[in-house]
Amino acid sequence: MKVTVVGAGAVGASCAEYIAMKNFASDVVLVDIKEGFAEGKAMDLMQTASLNGFDTRITGTTGDYSKTAGSKVAVITSGVPRKPGMTREELIGTNAGIVKDVTENLLKHSPDVTIIIVSNPMDTMAYLVHKAFDLPKERVIGMGGALDSARFKYRLAEALECPISDVDGMVIGAHSDTGMVPLLSKATRNGVPVSAFLDQEKQDYVEQETRVGGATLTGLLGTSAWYAPGAAVSVMVQSILCDQKKMIPCSLLLDGEYGQKDICMGVPAIIGKNGVERIVEVEMTEDEKRKYNEAAEAVRKVNGALNL
Numbered sequence: 017m018k019v020t021v022v023g024a025g026a027v028g029a030s031c032a033e034y035i036a037m038k039n040f041a042s043d044v045v046l047v048d049i050k051e052g053f054a055e056g057k058a059m060d061l062m063q064t065a066s067l068n069g070f071d072t073r074i075t076g077t078t079g080d081y082s083k084t085a086g087s088k089v090a091v092i093t094s095g096v097p098r099k100p101g102m103t104r105e106e107l108i109g110t111n112a113g114i115v116k117d118v119t120e121n122l123l124k125h126s127p128d129v130t131i132i133i134v135s136n137p138m139d140t141m142a143y144l145v146h147k148a149f150d151l152p153k154e155r156v157i158g159m160g161g162a163l164d165s166a167r168f169k170y171r172l173a174e175a176l177e178c179p180i181s182d183v184d185g186m187v188i189g190a191h192s193d194t195g196m197v198p199l200l201s202k203a204t205r206n207g208v209p210v211s212a213f214l215d216q217e218k219q220d221y222v223e224q225e226t227r228v229g230g231a232t233l234t235g236l237l238g239t240s241a242w243y244a245p246g247a248a249v250s251v252m253v254q255s256i257l258c259d260q261k262k263m264i265p266c267s268l269l270l271d272g273e274y275g276q277k278d279i280c281m282g283v284p285a286i287i288g289k290n291g292v293e294r295i296v297e298v299e300m301t302e303d304e305k306r307k308y309n310e311a312a313e314a315v316r317k318v319n320g321a322l323n324l
Contacts, residue, residue, distance in 0.1 A: 027134060035249075048188055058076030069080055089130050147260060156291075158280055161266045163191075185200075187226060193228050279319070
């Protein structure tokens, strides 16, 4: 099965690399607007195939979407990345036009494709695709929750001083520095609530560091991170192509779930061959509900800038 990744920059190339190395896709097509860039990235990645033991074919193209025809999944990473001091929301003007144009080209050649949005502000970009193209809601998925949850588990393991394989937890809400809702009430170490190991100060630290995880890396790197976003995308793509039915937090169009309608927000969902198979509603504390609703209002304000 074929996967298309639009945007051959650091995030897009990382997506392609992780997907190929897991060897579950027959083809990965990289698309970029910069002449020869996607072709070069694809060639470089293919020269690792014998070293890394994968048979997935990676090809690149400069804007020729006919080569993406028949894609089961398409990942949109294209757009302007964050720079130090920037919020994800500041990217809306430029990235909205890019995401809309990319989606239109993808659908011309793969009308049944499931689309994973990585471009920021991610919740708003997912909402834009829904509103502009009226696709079945199970086929448009924002990646943010998968990445935010990985960052949450990293910080939990750090605070617990334990192997990360001991830790489970997830982040819902908005993919923004202020809108993430790390569900500390559900976080566990081998099934034991983390509150049994961490005092409130440590839990607050974990929550705050999770929220600013992307900004922290942008400050250190001078641009957006790419390894963890690429890995998060690969998990989602594999769950679709292999019908794994994994429960993955991701940004989806809500219709009453979690008390919200007509908005894309992070929620846990079962992801399988048809994209989103169902949204899972979990019990939250009153504080978590408050934070979730505040995040929704903030996302609605950003969505208003789309002028739909």
